[in-house]
Amino acid sequence: EAGVVQSPRYKIIEKKQPVAFWCNPISGHNTLYWYRQNLGQGPELLIRYENEEAVDDSQLPKDRFSAERLKGVDSTLKIQPAELGDSAVYLCASSLDGRVQETQYFGPGTRLLVL
């Protein structure tokens, strides 16, 4: 069974440019998470989807970040415009549903470097 797929794996852009990350969760998983992980830190939740509905986006910087999961499967996370401080690893995870007992399965992450 394929795990969580993310692309691209690496991205280097200049500040003020837009960037988008894509995530394909494990088939059948209704809950999808986007996290940001800075170097030496634990992951920080940006947004959580239950199917196509964003149920927790309280930590998403809405002035420049946006996300969508239109058909309740794949998701994209966009930053426009990117700032130097956005350099981090962006992790996508999925779980069968949003219950706390459910294991989250993480993708390999997209490493973003903003110059």
Add this chain to the structure above:
Amino acid sequence: KNEVEQSPQNLTAQEGEFITINCSYSVGISALHWLQQHPGGGIVSLFMLSSGKKKHGRLIATINIQEKHSSLHITASHPRDSAVYICAVVRDTGNQFYFGTGTSLTVIP
């Protein structure tokens, strides 16, 4: 102040040693997760705990809800155990996740 604190931040051990990583939290939780992250790799979930103790192979995780503390133990450590171990808690209100900063473990042959 972080809701989740881990110690130590860095740990180097000789192969075969018994290892303990600690996690303390300051909020009410419904569950606690231990995660493993290899360099350049994704994150793997090791345990989910809401009480007591769990064991999987050479890994043991314990939690004391009253003391708001959890430990991850590795018996007979091996170089392949070298990774960052992250503690994450789920708030008992709203299903919010809080992550510790991780413990970087290096096991030397």
